[in-house]
Amino acid sequence: MKNKVVVLFSGGIDSTVCLAQAVKIYGNKNVIAVSFDYGQNNSKELIQSKEICDYYKVEHVVIDIKNIFEFSNSSLIKKSNRDIPHETYDVQYKKLKENENVSTNVPFRNGVMLSICASFALSKNAKVIYYGIHHEEGIAHELYPDCSSEFDYAMDMAIYTGTGKKVSIVSPLVEMSKKEIIELGTKLKIPFNLTWTCYEDNEYACGKCTACIDRIKAFKENDLVDPIKYEG
Numbered sequence: 127m128k129n130k131v132v133v134l135f136s137g138g139i140d141s142t143v144c145l146a147q148a149v150k151i152y153g154n155k156n157v158i159a160v161s162f163d164y165g166q167n168n169s170k171e172l173i174q175s176k177e178i179c180d181y182y183k184v185e186h187v188v189i190d191i192k193n194i195f196e197f198s199n200s201s202l203i204k205k206s207n208r209d210i211p212h213e214t215y216d217v218q219y220k221k222l223k224e225n226e227n228v229s230t231n232v233p234f235r236n237g238v239m240l241s242i243c244a245s246f247a248l249s250k251n252a253k254v255i256y257y258g259i260h261h262e263e264g265i266a267h268e269l270y271p272d273c274s275s276e277f278d279y280a281m282d283m284a285i286y287t288g289t290g291k292k293v294s295i296v297s298p299l300v301e302m303s304k305k306e307i308i309e310l311g312t313k314l315k316i317p318f319n320l321t322w323t324c325y326e327d328n329e330y331a332c333g334k335c336t337a338c339i340d341r342i343k344a345f346k347e348n349d350l351v352d353p354i355k356y357e358g
């Protein structure tokens with residue numbers, strides 16, 4: 127019997143590429159995708175996550191961690207009064223005051239999620255957590271410290287030690303750019319049409335938020351047309 131694998135799953139392109147790889151290596155019956163209801167503003171993220179899990183015929187578990195972020199005023203949280211920026215990270219960075227981060231940063235979100243995945247993996251006898259962290263270009267690397275390769279390494283050490291060497295993190299995309307991830311996703315034939323990247327909560331992706339800007343740019347760099355619909 128093959129080992130079980132947990133995939134930290136958001137329904138975006140990066141985690142869908144991770145899911146596809148995990149299914150290819152371990153088989154769909156041995157993969158469990160874990161998504162989080164962290165009080166996010168965009169409801170499509172969880173809806174699309176389920177659709178993608180149905181597509182791959184893998185078990186999908188949604189864990190509610192809303193309470194943890196109720197003290198945060200990140201613009202990605204539903205109850206926040208801040209608008210989601212429709213600008214690149216470079217433009218946002220220039221406007222930041224000292225000790226301030228971009229509004230779309232959710233405090234230590236990936237740290238919280240990975241810790242929960244480690245506990246979940248122990249309960250489910252899974253040895254590996256697939257995590258779709260990738261190489262952030264430019265200033266985004268500093269704006270999201272819990273997306274850095276240093277953090278990935280430190281978290282892997284903490285989880286490996288804290289689980290009695292039973293669970294470790296696998297980050298297949300850690301050295302890859304968004305452009306390279308889309309290239310790999312194309313090879314793996316992932317259902318790009320089912321993925322959701324946008325920060326806004328609309329029927330179609332806005333095409334203007336930072337997440338949409340980066341997605342559209344990466345498709346263009348690959349000379350590919352993004353199959354999802356955009357507003358307007």
Ligand SMILES: [Zn+2]
Binds near residue numbers: 326332333334337338
């Ligand atoms: Zn958007």
